[in-house]
Amino acid sequence: MEAAELAARIRAGERVAVALACRKIDERRPGHRELLAALLPSTGRARVIGVTGSPGAGKSTLVTALVEKLRGRGERVGVVAVDPTSPFSGGALLGDRIRMQRHGGDPEVFVRSLASRGALGGLSETTFDVVRVLDAWGANTIVVETVGAGQGEVDVLGVADTVIVVIAPGMGDDVQANKAGILEIADVFAVNKADRPGADAAEHALRAALDLVPRAPERYRTAIVRTVATTGEGVDALLAQLDAHGAWLASTPTGAAVRRKRARRAAHTRLGAALLELCIGELGAQWSETVERVAARELDVAEAAAALREALRAGGG
Ligand SMILES: Nc1nc2c(ncn2[C@@H]2O[C@H](COP(=O)(O)OP(=O)(O)OP(=O)(O)O)[C@@H](O)[C@H]2O)c(=O)[nH]1
Ligand SMILES: [Mg+2]
Structure with a gap:
């Protein structure tokens, strides 16, 4: 199929076309660049929420609960599950797929899992591109879940307008060690598994660690919300915080500056990857x-x- 035709079908909201495009991008098939170029004018409308945190913190469960709330508002929703540690689409991703099946029959939800293929900078690039496809499809919100483990994930999160870091009781050490710079990248913290003992301690440890991070006075005050992803408790409050951050980005001078800075950083990453791909091809x-x-x-x-x-x-x- 010609790039222009596929792009038109994505814009028209055809799920089959979205699936086709995702596969094209994932496999870096010929024509994927033309497709993305054709989609460019229809992108930039979706709100992108990044979700990261330690393995098992409850990210996927929380994403599922969040998607349900967004659907309740009548939104069209895209989900991208990124697992850089898994070279195959097995393991955690398989589990995610089963969990996400809760939205399986919903035509207004599109879920795509991505695993690393070991390509240079490939995963963040693929994530950006898939997000662009879902954006052109007309998703109002796109949620990107990634396991927080290092620089690669921080790059992936460059795609997000708002970043949620999920922590759970007993994972306080990760916070204190500021693993992967999570204290700096978080706009909203979800202290998940609040039904478990140790939620208080986890929240206190988090607040103490946050207090130690130097930040400019006009910077966004990172919010902390307690959630029980399995029951949906606290998810409305989480969504309210996402909206508050979105409003801050859209309506304050500092928010606008943050947005520009993130866009520039993302452009830097993507341009670098695209240039590298061209050079490698030529060499x-x-x-x-x-x-x-x-x-x-x-x-x-x-x-x-x-x-x-x-x-x-x-x-x-
Ligand atoms: N008690 C309790 N269990 C939860 C809660 N949220 C998630 N879980 C459970 O914790 C386990 C891990 O949840 P996931 O949603 O897969 O966590 P994850 O962070 O996506 O895990 P990875 O993608 O493998 O890193 C599952 O068994 C969930 O049912 C919660 O709020 N309370
Ligand atoms: Mg998960």
């Missing part, structure tokens, strides 16, 4: 040979990069 075998030689410590990485740049220059004439 052909020389790229993989150089990678091997750097890995074997035969070449210094900066020198190797300079040599590749020379090769590109010579090739480009």
Whole structure:
């Protein structure tokens, strides 16, 4: 199918077209770039919520509860589950799929799981692209779930307008160690599993850790909400905080500045990845040979990069 036709069908709200586009993007099939370019004018409307936190904190359960609330408002919703640790679509993703089946029959919810294929910077790029497709499809809100484990996830979260970090009792050490800079990236904290003992301690530890993070006075005051994802308790309050943050982004000068900064950072990441993809394609075998030689410590990485740049220059004439 031509990129223009597929784009038109996505814009018209056809789920089959969305699924086709996601597969095209995931596999980096020919034509995926043309498709994304064709979709560009119909993007930028959806609100993107990032959800991260330690494994097992209850992210997927919370996302499911959140989707239910958003559906209750009549919103069209996209969900992207990102698992950078899983090279296959098994494990956690399979579990997510089963949980998300609660929305399986709902034509106004589209769920897509993404697993790392080991490509350079590939996962965050794929996430950005899939989010763009769901945006063009007409999703009002897109929720991106990722396991917080490092820089890769922070890059993935660059796609989000608002970031929820989910913690659970007994996971306070992660917070104190500020794993993956979660204290800095969170706009809203969900202290989930509030039905379990230790929720008080978890919340106190979180507040104490937050107090230690230096922040400009005009910065958004990170909200903390207690939730029980399994029953839906606190999810209305969570949604209210998401709305409050969204309003802050949209209506205050600092919010606008934050939005611009995030957009710039995301553009930086995506442009870098796109440029790299082009260069690698142009270099052909020389790229993989150089990678091997750097890995074997035969070449210094900066020198190797300079040599590749020379090769590109010579090739480009
Ligand atoms: N008691 C209790 N259990 C919960 C709550 N939320 C989630 N769980 C349970 O915690 C387990 C993990 O939940 P998930 O939603 O899969 O957690 P996750 O953070 O998505 O996990 P990964 O994607 O594997 O990192 C499941 O057995 C849930 O039923 C809660 O609020 N209270
Ligand atoms: Mg999950």
